[in-house]
Amino acid sequence: MTGEELIPSLQSLEGRLLFAVPKKGRLLSASLNLLEGADIQFRRENRLDIALVKNLPIALVFLPAADIPTFVGEGRVDLGITGFDQVQEHDAGVRQTSRARRLSNADGPETDGKVHGCETVLDLGFGACKLQVQIPAKGEYAEPKDLIGKNIGTSFVHLAHEYFARLELEQEGATNGERIDLAGRKLRTKIMELSGSVEAACALGVADGIVDLVESGETMKAAGLKAIDTVVESSAILIKSKNPSNPKMVALIAARINGVITAQKYVLCQYNVPRTRLADAVKVTPGKRAPTVTSLEEEGWVAVSAMVEKKRLAPVMDDLAMVGATDILVLDIHNTRGS
Numbered sequence: 001m002t003g004e005e006l007i008p009s010l011q012s013l014e015g016r017l018l019f020a021v022p023k024k025g026r027l028l029s030a031s032l033n034l035l036e037g038a039d040i041q042f043r044r045e046n047r048l049d050i051a052l053v054k055n056l057p058i059a060l061v062f063l064p065a066a067d068i069p070t071f072v073g074e075g076r077v078d079l080g081i082t083g084f085d086q087v088q089e090h091d092a093g094v095r096q097t098s099r100a101r102r103l104s105n106a107d108g109p110e111t112d113g114k115v116h117g118c119e120t121v122l123d124l125g126f127g128a129c130k131l132q133v134q135i136p137a138k139g140e141y142a143e144p145k146d147l148i149g150k151n152i153g154t155s156f157v158h159l160a161h162e163y164f165a166r167l168e169l170e171q172e173g174a175t176n177g178e179r180i181d182l183a184g185r186k187l188r189t190k191i192m193e194l195s196g197s198v199e200a201a202c203a204l205g206v207a208d209g210i211v212d213l214v215e216s217g218e219t220m221k222a223a224g225l226k227a228i229d230t231v232v233e234s235s236a237i238l239i240k241s242k243n244p245s246n247p248k249m250v251a252l253i254a255a256r257i258n259g260v261i262t263a264q265k266y267v268l269c270q271y272n273v274p275r276t277r278l279a280d281a282v283k284v285t286p287g288k289r290a291p292t293v294t295s296l297e298e299e300g301w302v303a304v305s306a307m308v309e310k311k312r313l314a315p316v317m318d319d320l321a322m323v324g325a326t327d328i329l330v331l332d333i334h335n336t337r338g339s
């Protein structure tokens with residue numbers, strides 16, 4: 001292959017499923033591990049944001065996590081990995097834009113007749129974090145409603161808008177039965193868009209509070225902030241367009257990725273146990289569907305193997321020993337399918 005052939009042309013994308021992957025940041029490395037586990041082979045040329053997959057009719061598109069819901073939602077890309085928070089922010093933005101459009105009676109068709117939007121296919125089990133309302137730990141504010149009418153710094157402007165719209169409505173005593181238009185509400189609170197290092201906004205006096213992501217809480221603590229509410233709980237998800245170019249290929253990739261995630265979550269636990277204690281042992285390791293039980297050459301003993309969630313492994317091994325299991329082995333699962 002020459003260097004030129006490595007640069008995908010629009011023609012070379014024809015017939016290929018487009019799969020968006022975060023190009024940088026917190027989700028990049030776990031996303032690349034998933035692709036490797038799913039045997040999606042590619043070589044990304046320096047500075048190129050499109051890479052052709054060698055062994056499948058797929059092209060990977062490397063995009064900022066925040067833009068992936070837009071590309072997938074508009075059907076430009078078939079599949080994508082991004083944060084649930086980003087999908088929620090995108091959807092809140094769509095609600096606000098379409099409301100503004102309706103109000104201004106914009107000319108022209110609002111849709112092209114295709115079904116738009118994205119659907120969650122799988123939770124990928126990494127990138128867990130919370131979008132939280134934060135205020136100075138030692139300051140004049142104590143609860144979310146104290147921030148009404150104040151300055152809020154965030155990269156999640158649409159979610160922040162809806163959050164404070166709801167808060168303002170509650171403060172005004174809006175009835176629950178009322179159909180509430182959060183997207184269209186004009187706010188007393190000022191939402192300021194910041195693109196990064198949002199935590200610095202309070203310390204610098206730019207904002208009275210912020211809405212930003214928290215995982216370990218280290219960044220928040222270092223900035224002298226504390227969380228007073230959670231707007232969204234997030235983790236990385238696989239999303240698909242409602243109108244994918246090749247639904248069969250979407251299903252194949254989803255099945256492969258699901259196999260990798262399941263393998264990462266489980267181990268295979270094998271042990272020997274007297275047949276008289278089998279029922280108790282099976283209660284400890286019921287497996288995903290059921291454990292495999294085989295006879296041993298030794299009279300009155302059986303061998304059991306069952307998938308066990310990694311996070312439950314230590315207590316499961318304790319309980320197995322208690323019911324009389326011996327020779328307990330734990331094996332890593334490299335990949336799975338159909339589980």
Ligand SMILES: Nc1ncnc2c1ncn2[C@@H]1O[C@H](COP(=O)(O)OP(=O)(O)OP(=O)(O)O)[C@@H](O)[C@H]1O
Nearest residue numbers: 024025026027064065083086127128129195213215
């Ligand atoms: N501290 C964190 N722990 C876990 N997941 C996170 C964390 N911060 C962000 N995420 C997840 O990763 C996604 C992308 O965030 P990240 O900060 O890596 O974005 P980015 O593309 O590098 O953009 P930016 O330049 O705005 O930082 C977030 O939407 C969220 O789902």
Ligand SMILES: O=P(O)(O)OC[C@H]1O[C@H](OP(=O)(O)OP(=O)(O)O)[C@H](O)[C@@H]1O
Nearest residue numbers: 196197198213214215216217218219220
């Ligand atoms: O609770 P923690 O574990 O400290 O993580 C939270 C931080 O991680 C993210 O930022 P990131 O470091 O990705 O950089 P950014 O602020 O430039 O987006 C997020 O915006 C927080 O600042």
